[in-house]
Amino acid sequence: MSRTRGTDRRESIIRAAFEVIAERGYRGTSLAAVAERVGLTQQGLMHYFPSKEDLLTAVLETRDEWDLLNFGRSAAPPAMTPGQLADLVDYNATRPGIVQTYTVLSADSVTEGHPARQYFHDRYRRVRAGIAQLLERNRELLPPGLTPEQLAPLAIAVLDGLQLQWLLDPEEVDMPQSFRDFLTLLGTKP
Amino acid sequence: MSRTRGTDRRESIIRAAFEVIAERGYRGTSLAAVAERVGLTQQGLMHYFPSKEDLLTAVLETRDEWDLLNFGRSAAPPAMTPGQLADLVDYNATRPGIVQTYTVLSADSVTEGHPARQYFHDRYRRVRAGIAQLLERNRELLPPGLTPEQLAPLAIAVLDGLQLQWLLDPEEVDMPQSFRDFLTLLGTKP
Structure with a gap:
């Protein structure tokens, strides 16, 4: 198989995983369901992504890239405005499946030997540095x-922690409004 | 079996689970390992706790009760001072196994039909009301x-989000100091 065809195949698998996640959430997303959607056997899919964790990590990496495209190259944290961060939270409120995937996988990655641990470790370092800028x-x-530098981990904690509370209780927790409250607390009204 | 003996048995299972969690973390804690420690078969343990999630939810409920005893009855959020909240974060920094269990299980509970979903939904409502007081x-x-009422979900988000960042990267994230920074931001210096 050529390198290009392998890359195309990876991309269609990731695209299918996004669809399955949006429809069925984290728990309902299995390698088998994604394989079926993309016309592969599960064994065939595992040639590209050996585990559910590997596939979902690739999904989250792709989401980061798409967000950059959606919000313009300026959407990398170092170049964003506080208002753009709030817009990103608004956008996340429209895609609970992917937010659920992020919440479950990032938390799961704190366990020993988890395949996504390095990814999240590095991502948090990068995002903390970006938010500090x-x-x-x-x-x-x-x-x-x-x-x-002191405020950056707090801002990221607020983003993550509000996602958890909102996923559990969307009737009581208004994630976009709460994040704007945090910006008010910081003094950087959105 | 008498009701009292059943309660005693439940308590020894939970105590054994705390030990296994402290030694092996969330991932290494299995029903089999806890059963072995307490001298039961796995089948026998499942009479009390049908799944790992059920057992770990009971562990977290017990932790909440012990924290009340450790910090005095005044440790329920409505009666705590900001300084006592910071002390609780200091204490959590000494028990990564249980913090890891909380982080993984609370995040996992956002998925459909999760056995701990109702527990965390209700716990967050209660803690938000307590922190607001x-x-x-x-x-x-x-x-x-x-x-x-606007600040309470932010405070809880900071507590949860800092746990995640600290578990992933204890070298870069000083959870107790960061939480004190948040209290400074609130104006309630610890």
Whole structure:
């Protein structure tokens, strides 16, 4: 199989996984269901993605790339505005399947030997550095006594923690509004 | 079997589960390993806890009760001070196994039909209400324009989100210090 054809095949598998996740959520997404959608045997799919975790990690990486395309290249955290971060939270509220996948997989990755552990470890380092740069550019708005480096892990914790509460209880937790409340707390009104 | 003996047996199983979690983490904790420690067959243990999720939910409920004993009855969020919340985060930093269990199980519970979903749904409602009361008693310190009800989900999101980042990267993320930074942001210096 040529390298290009392998890449195309990987991309169609990831695309199918997005569809299955949107329809059935994290728990209902199996390698078998994704294989069927893309016209492969499960064995054939496992040639590309040996486990559910491997496939879902690739899905989340792809989501990050698509978000960059959707929001323009400026959507990498270092170049975003606080308002754009809030827009991204609005957008996430329209795709609970993928948010559920992120929440479950990132938490699961803290366990020993998890195949996605390195991915999330590195992603969080990168995003913390990016959010710190975003805040640095808005430094005059920030509360005194706290540096962008101190605030960055808090901002990311708020993003992740609100996703969890919203997924469990969308009637009581308004994720987009709560994130805007956090921006108000930071002083960087969206 | 008498009711009391059944309760005693449940308690020894939960105690054994705490030990196994502390030694082996979430992933290494199986019903078989807990059964062995407590001198039961796996089948015998499943009479009390039909699944790993059921057992771990009971472990987390017990942890909440023990924390109340450790920190005094005043440790229920409505009666706590911000400083006591920070102390609880310090304490959690000494027990990564149980924090890992909380992080994985709470995230997993957002999936459809998960046996712990109702438990976490109700627990988050209760804790949000409790933290809102805690903040209400410190209202004069809070930033203007945000109510205790708006700040409560943010405080809980910070607690949960910092646990995730700390478990993935304890070298870069100082969970207790970061939570104190959040209290500084709120205006309620610990």
